Amino acid sequence: MTSSENHEAQFTAMIREHLSMFRGLARRILDKPADVDDAVQSALLKAWQRRQTFREEAKLTSWVARIVINESYNLRRRSQQETQIHLDGIAAPAPEPDQEHALRLLDQAISQLPELYRQTVHIAILGGFDTQTAAAMLDCSPNTLYQRIHKAKELLREALKNE
Amino acid sequence: MNERQLDELLELKARSKPVDDGYVSTEDFIARFRRRRWRRQVLWHLAGGIAAAGIMLLLVQAWRSSPGPNAGPAAQTAQATDDFAEVDRLAEAERQFGKHIGVMFVNDNLLLYDRQENGKARYNVSIQLFSACGETLASLEFVSPGNDYIVLEDEAITGRIFLNRCDDQDTVVELNLRLHDTRQRPIAVTEIMAIEQRHLTQNLPNGTRLRIDVTRRDT
Numbered sequence: 001m002t003s004s005e006n007h008e009a010q011f012t013a014m015i016r017e018h019l020s021m022f023r024g025l026a027r028r029i030l031d032k033p034a035d036v037d038d039a040v041q042s043a044l045l046k047a048w049q050r051r052q053t054f055r056e057e058a059k060l061t062s063w064v065a066r067i068v069i070n071e072s073y074n075l076r077r078r079s080q081q082e083t084q085i086h087l088d089g090i091a092a093p094a095p096e097p098d099q100e101h102a103l104r105l106l107d108q109a110i111s112q113l114p115e116l117y118r119q120t121v122h123i124a125i126l127g128g129f130d131t132q133t134a135a136a137m138l139d140c141s142p143n144t145l146y147q148r149i150h151k152a153k154e155l156l157r158e159a160l161k162n163e
Numbered sequence: 164m165n166e167r168q169l170d171e172l173l174e175l176k177a178r179s180k181p182v183d184d185g186y187v188s189t190e191d192f193i194a195r196f197r198r199r200r201w202r203r204q205v206l207w208h209l210a211g212g213i214a215a216a217g218i219m220l221l222l223v224q225a226w227r228s229s230p231g232p233n234a235g236p237a238a239q240t241a242q243a244t245d246d247f248a249e250v251d252r253l254a255e256a257e258r259q260f261g262k263h264i265g266v267m268f269v270n271d272n273l274l275l276y277d278r279q280e281n282g283k284a285r286y287n288v289s290i291q292l293f294s295a296c297g298e299t300l301a302s303l304e305f306v307s308p309g310n311d312y313i314v315l316e317d318e319a320i321t322g323r324i325f326l327n328r329c330d331d332q333d334t335v336v337e338l339n340l341r342l343h344d345t346r347q348r349p350i351a352v353t354e355i356m357a358i359e360q361r362h363l364t365q366n367l368p369n370g371t372r373l374r375i376d377v378t379r380r381d382t
Contacts, residue, residue: 015193023186028176033185037192044196045203046277050314053323070279103179106172114328115310126177153169160164 007051010060015044018061022068028126029072029111039075043067062137069122073111109159117152124149214259214273221255253306257284267305269317282308286358287378290324290338294345295370301342306380309334309358319343326358334358336375344369 022043026036047054047064054060110121124134124145135145164172187195256266256273262283265276284306292300301320305313313324322340340352350371356363363375 011196012193015196016189019189019192037186037195041192041196041199045200048200049277052316053314074280099175102172103176106176116327121173125173128177153166153173156173157164157166157169160169 007048010057011044011048011051014057014061014064018064022065025065025068025122025127026072028122029069029076029107035075035079036072039071040068042071042075046071058136059139062139065123065137066119069119070115073118076111105160106156109156112159113152113155117148117155120145120148120152121156125152210260210264211275214256214275217259218252218256218273221252253287253304257306265305265307265311265313267303267313269303269315270301270319272317274313274315274317276311276313278308279310279312280308282310285309285380286326286334287380288326288336289374289376291374292340292342292350292352292367293372293374295372296345298345300344300350300371301340315340322352336377338375344371 019040022040023036026039030036030039043064046067047060051060054063110118113121119138123129123137124131127134129137131142131145135142138145138148140148186192253266253268256268260266260275263278265278267274267276286307286309288303288305288307290301290303292302294300303315303320303324305311305324307326309326309328311324311326315322315324320340320342322338324340325337326334327337328334334357336354336356336358338352338354342350342352344350346369348369350367350369352367352373354363354365354373354375356375358377361377363373365373367373
């Protein structure tokens with residue numbers, strides 16, 4: 001089997017095994033399934049370009065997971081800009097229920113976190129992974145992960161302090 | 164908002180996953196990935212060809228207007244301008260590829276990479292490695308918005324360069340590079356510096372030396 005065929009097989013196996021997890025991460029940031037798949041596809045394309053540097057499948061999967069989060073935010077930012085252009089001149093939307101409003105503010109606060117903490121929130125807090133898995137995905141020790149979670153929550157509380 | 168309220172809100176967010184339907188099957192997803200990959204490969208080859216032609220054209224222009232050995236002061240001024248144009252090859256490559264694609268010169272070879280974000284490039288970064296007798300072992304130049312992940316697979320140098328903006332102010336440059344000195348002994352470079360430090364000179368094993376220069380772009 002040539003190196004290229006090896007990579008092809010590695011990627012196909014990774015997609016089959018982890019597509020649902022990649023989609024799960026993107027789904028907390030994006031609403032439409034088409035956008036979710038776009039974000040995952042973009043992350044996989046980036047990983048494909050760097051396929052030579054990942055010898056271990058686990059590292060590649062973790063890296064793709066982190067890039068899925070970044071790509072999802074990029075996509076969301078672009079679509080929000082487009083929506084803003086369309087909404088200009090249209091009357092303000094009806095008020096949201098309290099819970100939805102709070103979740104929207106939380107989303108906004110998470111999106112404004114530095115990348116490192118944003119990934120920590122999505123993988124370690126919202127992702128539902130156990131500590132060891134989350135730490136491995138974020139390429140850090142469990143201790144560092146706890147510190148990052150603590151700092152991420154501190155930053156979120158600061159951002160939401162007036163809410 | 165207190166700690167408990169935030170935890171409750173995060174818990175709510177974790178539970179409020181949208182409905183898991185409307186997705187294409189895994190096999191369709193894989194087929195789509197292959198198609199996108201192929202299209203992208205074709206585009207990159209085309210873009211690489213266009214850029215190489217553009218840079219070649221610039222070099223030919225610079226060579227044509229270079230002064231002869233007996234040239235006077237006016238010609239020397241022209242030479243200085245050409246030198247400047249050559250030094251600014253990064254800006255030219257950046258202009259050709261746009262802000263979505265990162266450009267880098269590795270020992271004068273153009274390397275393209277995906278940007279992590281599409282922001283305007285804020286820093287010019289130059290990384291040089293010198294042998295014990297001052298000979299340049301490797302030279303890397305690139306522009307960055309402050310958030311980049313570059314993987315090098317050049318014949319002369321491999322590894323990763325990671326620029327990560329920690330907050331609005333602080334950007335960290337992390338190097339993890341592998342290369343060989345003039346006697347083919349392996350050298351590993353693992354350095355971290357804050358970008359605002361601007362300059363870093365570091366002695367490495369075998370008498371080799373690392374120099375990093377960062378220039379912030381004002382415009």
